[in-house]
Amino acid sequence: MSLGPHLLLALMEGTVAAFVLALTALGLALVFGVMRIVNVAHGEFFMLGAVLAWAFAHLIGSPALGFLVAIIASPIIVGGAALAIDRMILRRFNYQPEATIVATIGLLYIIQQLVLVFYGPDARSVEAPINFRIQLPWFGYSGYKVVVAGIAALLLLATWYGIARTKLGLVMRATQFDSETAQAFGIPVDRVYAAVFAIGAMLAAIAGVLIVPIKQAYYLMGLDPLLLSFIVVIIGGLGSLRGAIIAAFVIGISDGVISVFFSPNLSKILATLLVALVLVFRPEGLFGGKAR
């Protein structure tokens, strides 16, 4: 394959990865934006989504039906787990930022161990629910990857709509702006926090379900999306959803291109250097406002 088509392929791969990354990072940014906490176990919610997708595909047998069930049931299960974590752990110390980081690191280990026990140490693949190839003049491209980008785009739009246009979104934004005043105006801040934490986890879980026919489900697979999401939210500006999504596309696409032409490790190293550069010139990130 000559350079042109090769680059096109790399760009397409990068764009698909960027959509999935945007979805994952949006979950992290949303939780940080509203609750001011960093969820280090965010990557594990992604991994749980992938592992559950494998489980449903395996139980049901038919790839298409298994995928349909997984994309609805996995986020619900993961969201339920997130609600339980919120109530049993995070709320107890009132979302104190450092304690949350330590506790979610602990949860990262616990979730990994549980998956290791019940699912095992193997990386397992799932057959794609649809099986057509888009034939370009130079190469055929997996139709499923296009579907992934489409679903992710829909979900990004839906999240935007939910935040900008619905009552729940309004309540969330009010809590983000000033949680004490929101509480004084009768907004159940506790429940908003629980909902936001669950929605963040569900976004990661859906990303996991979408990725599993492309990559394999593996109990340590959560680390990469976590670190990439971190890179994305820092570049975009902590708490800025718009910044996170724009940064996800910059990082996702360049990651795809550099991974294809050089090495995946090099691309992560360069992305981290980019973070260092951004911090030198704009410590609050590209789209972050000053901390209030």
Next chain:
Amino acid sequence: MRGPQHRVLALHGSVLALLFLLQFVLPAYHHTNFTSIMVLATYGIGYNILIGYTGLLSLGHAMFFAAGLYAAGLTVHYFNLDPVSAFLFGAVAALAFAAAVGLVALRTTGVSFMIVTMMFSQACFLLILYFNEVTRGDEGIVLTEAARQIGDFSLVNPAVRYNLALALFAIAVALCFILIRSRVGRVLVAIRENEERVKMLGYHTFRYKLLALALSGMLSGAAGAAYALMFGYVGATFASIEYSIYALLWVLLGGSGTILGPIVGALLMFYLVEWTSEVTESYRIVVGAVLVLLTLFFPKGILGTLREKRLRWLP
């Protein structure tokens, strides 16, 4: 202050004396474990300077441990440097590296600092894998016995190793003690308690935080260099996120902001993981459960809780 001062010296002196005497009674297996625990506790003390006394939560200290480890290990392996110079080089390299990281990372505050340190550390881990030809990546490099010879003493000899580890730990304890009793140390604690107010009093807090990070990185790197030379192995695992989290775990368990906290935490975790590994293969759930339980029930750790309840004088 005369009373508490005596008690403090007596306590730390007797802990060090106890560690010295233990080498004559410990069976060979635990003898080696204690050697490694003392080196790792030195790493913990380095970490504690940042989290415990300055209030900065880093999740990337493995990069400083690894900086010392690789600076010492690679110079011994490729340039046949003698162990003493290699150790000093490791500590200085980690100091310089930590200062450089600090210049960028300390531009962020709060949780961003934790994310950025974690990211930088992971980038270092990937760099080690990327320069596979020099570092041999995951597989690592084994240092020969001949290269680990200081005069007549061989670092392969358990007794030599144990006493050097003890000396390193004792120096770290002393340094930490001097630091927190100094004017600089008091400013650091003040930054932990209320950075804005310290700024308002006219202190350049960035410089103090940079100094704390550099010292913390140097102690962590010194521990890394010692680890490489004593155990003769340099590998990428030591730069992984797990090693950053271990330091956090030891310090929080022992009690952040206490001098002896890191060794209490390292000792307990070492044997807790060891003991559970015999029963099940599940060290992760132990590490995870300890972290969650600490945040829920013992946010101050063992010595921190003791200090609050009884021993007010504990440094």
